[in-house]
Amino acid sequence: MDSRKIGILGGGQLGRMLVEAAHRLNIKTVILDADNSPAKQINALHPHITGSFASADHIRELAKECDIITYEIEHIDTKVLEEIDGQVELQPSWRTVRVIQDKFLQKSHISEAGVPVAESISVEQNTPESLQKIGAKFGYPFMLKSRTLAYDGRGNFVVSNAEKIPEALEALKNRPLYAERWAPFVKELAVMVVRTKDGKCVSYPTVETVHENNICKLVYAPARVPDGVRERARAMAEKAVASFWGAGVFGVEMFLLSDGQCSLLLNELAPRPHNSGHYTIEACATSQYEAHLRAITDLPLLPASTLLSTPSTSAIMLNLLGPSYTDIAKKALATPGATVHLYGKHEAKPGRKMGHLTVVAGSMSEAEYRVAPLVALADADKTAASPVAPLNTTTPDHPLIAVIMGSDSDLPVMKPAAQILKSFDVPFELTIVSAHRTPHRLVRYAEEAQARGFKAIIAGAGGAAHLPGMTAAHCTIPVIGVPVKGSVLDGVDSLHSIVQMPRGIPVATVAINNSTNAALLALRVLAAEDSELGHEVRRKLEKYTDDMEKEVQGKIERLETGGWEDYVVKK
Amino acid sequence: MDSRKIGILGGGQLGRMLVEAAHRLNIKTVILDADNSPAKQINALHPHITGSFASADHIRELAKECDIITYEIEHIDTKVLEEIDGQVELQPSWRTVRVIQDKFLQKSHISEAGVPVAESISVEQNTPESLQKIGAKFGYPFMLKSRTLAYDGRGNFVVSNAEKIPEALEALKNRPLYAERWAPFVKELAVMVVRTKDGKCVSYPTVETVHENNICKLVYAPARVPDGVRERARAMAEKAVASFWGAGVFGVEMFLLSDGQCSLLLNELAPRPHNSGHYTIEACATSQYEAHLRAITDLPLLPASTLLSTPSTSAIMLNLLGPSYTDIAKKALATPGATVHLYGKHEAKPGRKMGHLTVVAGSMSEAEYRVAPLVALADADKTAASPVAPLNTTTPDHPLIAVIMGSDSDLPVMKPAAQILKSFDVPFELTIVSAHRTPHRLVRYAEEAQARGFKAIIAGAGGAAHLPGMTAAHCTIPVIGVPVKGSVLDGVDSLHSIVQMPRGIPVATVAINNSTNAALLALRVLAAEDSELGHEVRRKLEKYTDDMEKEVQGKIERLETGGWEDYVVKK
DSSP states (O other): OOOSOEEEEOOSHHHHHHHHHHHHTTOOEEEEESTTOHHHHTOOSSOOEESOTTOHHHHHHHHHHOSEEEESOSOSOHHHHHHHBTTBEESSOHHHHHHHHSHHHHHHHHHHTTOOBOOEEEOSSOSHHHHHHHHHHHOSSEEEEESSSOBTTBTEEEEOSGGGHHHHHHHTTTSOEEEEEOOOEEEEEEEEEEEOTTSOEEEOOOEEEEEETTEEEEEEESOSSOHHHHHHHHHHHHHHHHTSOSOEEEEEEEEEESSSSOOEEEEEEESSOOGGGTTHHHHBSSOHHHHHHHHHHTOOOOGGGGSBSSTTOEEEEEEEESTTHHHHHHHHHTSTTEEEEEOOOSOOOTTOEEEEEEEEESSHHHHHHHHHHHHHHHHHOTTTSSSOOOOOOOOOOOOSEEEEESSGGGHHHHHHHHHHHHHTTOOEEEEEOOTTTSHHHHHHHHHHHTTTTOSEEEEEEETTOOHHHHHHHTOSSOEEEEEEOOSSGGGHHHHHHHHOOOTTOOOEEOOTTOHHHHHHHHHHHHHTSSSHHHHHHHHHHHHHHHHHHHHHHHHHHHHHHHOTTTOOOOO | OOOSOEEEEOOSHHHHHHHHHHHHTTOOEEEEESTTOHHHHTOOSSOOEESOTTOHHHHHHHHHHOSEEEESOSOSOHHHHHHHBTTBEESSOHHHHHHHHSHHHHHHHHHHTTOOBOOEEEOSSOSHHHHHHHHHHHOSSEEEEESSSOBTTBTEEEEOSGGGHHHHHHHTTTSOEEEEEOOOEEEEEEEEEEEOTTSOEEEOOOEEEEEETTEEEEEEESOSSOHHHHHHHHHHHHHHHHTSOSOEEEEEEEEEESSSSOOEEEEEEESSOOGGGTTHHHHBSSOHHHHHHHHHHTOOOOGGGGSBSSTTOEEEEEEEEGGGHHHHHHHHHTSTTEEEEEOOOSOOOTTOEEEEEEEEESSHHHHHHHHHHHHHHHHHOTTTSSSOOOOOOOOOOOOSEEEEESSGGGHHHHHHHHHHHHHTTOOEEEEEOOTTTSHHHHHHHHHHHTTTTOSEEEEEEETTOOHHHHHHHTOSSOEEEEEEOOSSGGGHHHHHHHHOOOTTOOOEEOOTTOHHHHHHHHHHHHHTSSSHHHHHHHHHHHHHHHHHHHHHHHHHHHHHHHOTTTOOOOO
16 A cells, blocks of 8 residues: 555554554554564564663654654654654654644644633742742642643643642652643543644544543543534534644544633643554544554545544543553453453553453444443452542534424423323423514524434424425425414414425424324434434333323223213323 | 453454454453464453363363353364353354254255255265266366364365365375365355344345455445345345354345345355454444344343444455555555554464455445455555455446336427536436336336335426326335427427326426436435535536536636627537
């Protein structure tokens, strides 16, 4: 595919998954790391370099063996990278690595590129006085961080009040430091961005990461946040990555702030494949590893390559940490939709990343349901990481059915629809849209319905009853009309207004005042879909029908045993 | 995951993909094959055995190095396997390999297990006389085959008439032969079956294979044949595999006969991963390679593991043969949903399997559309394999919409629905079902509608008009009712009969005689689905609406420019 040899600085799990992807494309790789490192185990094509990615001599040695050098870690001596640049191709550029590996430089660079980050200040001297000044400026708590060699939370200290300053200085002594204003967040988000050599960026979906003891534990793809937030996160990540140099994938981590406006702050960025992108192996058309290789070797990559396999694909990644990893992995083999990746590491020390698993399903709730026993098993292992934070499994469901009515006076008629949808656990929205009194709202509502993910719209109206027909005229979603009986004409006016639509604009009309059937019809539309949700709704509809039959059977028995003379019709 | 070492006889592409799967589970493998073979390239964990899977000494050497031995090829000396049995575990059993590697023994064994195969006869002496006797018995053409060491069509000869007998004997001289009655088939099908140690069988979906010059070229998953045929093929494959010994995956190839009854004949069976199962890497929850490893090491495997990732997942595998393989692979990188697997082989001889690609999509027609340019490129390379057979891309679409009516007299009213569905290229079925005159047919039709894959039912009826409501009572699919205007009452009788359904059984009613809208409503139901088909229908619906708007715009212009006095209303 590409005859050039790729040198990889670092042979851990990221390097291993890069090598796996390289094999599939006949791309040759050479690893620099200790012997028997995870990436070396799966590559017998070439002799590797034994040593450390931190050693200049070893990097020079690797450079002689290959045409392109890339990284699975950013803590590299960039002076030697600068020196060998030209002799080999470096992707991404050493300048990118140099800026990113110093977190204060990274933050300043990203901020200058116009991307919001937490306010940061360099600590000129590691003294109590200088930190007290920062405390006065930022307030407490604030973050004290090592500028370099910080990862998985090592090198960070939360200065909760002035009294903690000596402890913070002791914990991070002899390190170059900077301070960050506290960012109160509700969730952490991440986006993998692929930067091609010409500086174009393509990004994977926004995911949600859950950390425990500063180590990534779970990744939800896509993130359980509104569409708009996901799109803003992608745009922010792409903007940040576009400001760097060279090709490859970048992991971009962000905070979703608790400011009531869903504001985003970029937290940090890695110039390489990232833990938050493991899920792409199973859930996306092309994995982050293959995307990285394609970007650095100039092989084709489509925007479609970074999409989830189908619009409804949902995935959850669980890191397998510490000694319990084989137990969880075995349980995963007996879990529908789960795939296991072990890294060939020997010592399963507490907290060490020994592997991961990804659960893929047709909806996030299904994925959550499947992964829950595996997370419980991970949580039961106190040695993996402790203390254990509770798993947040609430999914902000977006409504699938809209129930609208022309007037609040229609609510008593429309309520049974809402009750049916509620009893089926199908998320819906109930609101007032009047064709005659809020005509602009009607147009906007109907036109946005598709993008908002509605599968059907139930519209109730009385009298001239234009709402269902006008809604149908402004969208291509199935519209179900409920004729509401008014004070005159027994509802036949509404019925005819709703049902007698001209050719081209259909409205599914149900009986007068029968919003129950409108809801059941909407559920049949959902059940027609070949998806987990569709199958679930179908099962519930079948149960509903069975229950209805049983109810009538009960009445038959009551009538036959008690006799028709004494039978009382219940309302 | 399992600390035992797996020895693999053979290190070609099947071995390579087994090793890839083993790495992900931390399962150690040792390969016996020539140095630098595809499987060895990706495994640096252990020293391998250099040599041939055909050598008894090399097999003995491998046995010393591992705990379990398995195979990527069945042409192995089974005497030495019998000898080492017990010293190491053999999966599947050497007895299985011994029976399968002799195709005549294999056929007899399968036939005795009660699975239909083409009638076969052993050729006792390789003489013209004995073949003439067979010709007299079987008629011409018949197949002359080598009992052993036959693969990719090598070792087969079609004896088209008695004059060809000397040529056939010359082509297959010095080989042990048998003859097979000619099986006229319309398609070749294949099923991967996983046999666990306790003899239980789980199977992957039935696929369709297309061979060219006796080499597998394309695999369609699932096979483009009716559901019933797919299920019969799976049952037949499982029955055949159940009759063997030991654990692992088996590739089972079958003929779908041109006898008008969709009869199936088992063609042949392989005790190992198979070319027709490559697609499982991308399209199924668990690949055939991982399933093989799990079966032979007694790790958990669910029936769900062998399912396609989603009910609508469709995949096409294209083998990359000969010198053009990198060009096709590069084009595949720019094809949505395509994944490339190259095997690390050096000499790209014509017809040699250098890699494969799998295109995954949400429907078979989408997968066909995506793979077509890649197949065209493969066909353009005459050196890969020639002569080139035309690609069969006809998909037997099953109907998605049912259009039913109470009487043939309703046809003029229902025809516009059919015309709309036809113009949208949506497969549908139009037939007569009468609630009053064919009540049993109605029940059966409605109850089977779900299993037949209908997404909506359009039912037209006049007068007492019970058809839509009764259909809705017998299924949970959306039913759309079209009130047909009769000779009296202007259709209000039909309208009220259809629309005034009791709570619990909804019918989506459209205007009197307006079957156009019924079809458009059914299309909106299809468009609500998050699938390629759904998106396609939605695009077409949007175009339909745009066209309608433009048509009215045209009338507005005509009216405004020509004036209302001269305006003629067109019917």
